[in-house]
Amino acid sequence: MLDSMVPSDFIFLGYSYDWWEDMVLLVIIIVMLGLLAYSWRYFWTVLKNISRLLYLGVTVLVLIQYMGENAIMFPYSLGIIIEELAENVIYIVALIYLWTFTLADFESRLANRPDFDVTRNNVTMQ
Structure with a gap:
């Protein structure tokens, strides 16, 4: 949708609109993967409980x-x-x-599960 609002010859700092769009999406993906890696235990448990x-x-x-x-x-x-x-x-x-x-x-349900140990605010699988 935004592509129709940007001129076809748009250049900013020597790069086209498509390049900037791809870089912004790449940054978003890297941040999301980083957050996912940081919270993988919560993520995996949520996926299993859906x-x-x-x-x-x-x-x-x-x-x-x-x-x-x-x-x-x-x-x-x-x-x-x-x-x-x-x-x-x-x-x-x-x-x-x-x-x-x-x-x-979620954390209270997780704490009641016998295969999880909640210690020092960290959730660890046994």
Whole structure:
């Protein structure tokens, strides 16, 4: 969307808009991977405790999004609408899940599990 607002000959400090866009996305990815590596225990435990039904629902939505985007089983004009709707539903599901997720509840559930030891504010697997 922003590409249509930027002139095709845009140059800033000797680099094109596409280069700047790629660098910003690269920085975002590196920061996200760093945060993920920092919190891998929490991340892995959260993934294991998510309902399988939620995984299944998001997988179905991703497949519908892919089918709509590539006009598989849908006419092209309807496929675009279906793709955008499926994508928005995925974002809404993620937002609702993150909105209702509370770290304190997660840590209390984690502390009650027999295979985890909570010592000095660190969670370690035994």
